[in-house]
Amino acid sequence: MSKSESAVPSARQRPYSEELWDAIDPIYTAILGHPFITGLVDGSLPRDAFRHFVVQDSHYLRDYARALALCGAKAPTQDDVAAxxxxxxxxxxxxxxMHAEFMSALGGSAEQAARAPVAPTTRAYTSYLLATVYGGSFLDGLAAVLPCYWIYARVGEALLKESSPDPLYQRWIAAYGDESFQNVVRRVVALADRSGxxxxxLQRGRALDHFVTTARYEWMFWNAAWHQETWPI
Known part of the structure; x- marks a missing residue:
């Protein structure tokens, strides 16, 4: 190999996670500036908007758990399956x-949340998520589930530097800013680097498209809670 060849870095040397995050950095910036998120920090978020979020997040997490289980079934190593x-x-x-605790503080119950209708954005997000992990490769599924891990970790980390005057909102912030959750996310990001x-x-590009799509759904999910979204008909 000539000196000129060795001096040119391979595009594959760049961690895949950097490519992924660069693609959604504007989305993440928009999330941090969304009134739902800023309202968590300064305590101005209406409780009805937070209740909508908690109810829809309860619906979302049940399908997200199914998506994670299927990612595990397709995972490349035994350790990844277990994780x-x-x-x-x-x-x-x-x-x-956590959601039962939040619902209780909001004057409701987990049973009420389970009976509430699934809102349009929640239905669209979970449908896309499950279709991708069921029908795609392991990398496709990993890319689709990763924004929920990674964006929540980054949001929690950013908001934890401030302190909400509302104890309920501070509880939510602390859950995602916690170091144990950050460690889980680092593990999944490292797996994305390895898999990428x-x-x-071509496979990397297709997975990146899924990653960007579900990152957009993350913004839409908070926006739906802010507007207390319902079905238009």
Missing amino acids: FAGDAVGAIAAEQE EEATP
């Missing part, structure tokens, strides 16, 4: 525990 299985259990636990390194450019 996704644990994350699926964790998603259900979050729905049962082994993929072809």
Whole structure:
């Protein structure tokens, strides 16, 4: 190999996670500036908007757990299978525990949340998510579930630097800014790097499209809660 050849870095040397995050950085910036998120920090978020979020998140997490379980079934190593299985259990636990606590504080119950209608954005997001993990490759599914991990971790980390005057909102912020959750996300991001390194450019590009799509759904999910979205007909 000549000096000129060795001096040219391979495009594959760049971690896949950097390529993924660069593609959604404007979406993440829009999320941080959304009135739902800023309202969590300054305490101005209407409780009805937060209740809508909690109810829809309860619906979302049940399907997200299914998506994680299927990612585990397609995962490349035994450790990855076990990790996704644990994350699926964790998603259900979050729905049962944290959301029950929130609903109680909001004057409702987990049973009421379960009976509430699934809103349009929630239905669209979970339908896309499940279709991708069922019908696509492991990398496709991983890319589709990753924004929920990664964006929540980044949002939690950013908001934890401030303190909400509302104890309920501070509880939500602390859950996602917590170091144990950050460690889980680092593990999944590292798996995306490993899986992306082994993929072809076409496979990487297709997975990136899924990643960007579900990142957009993350913004839409908070926006739907802010507007307390219902079916128009």
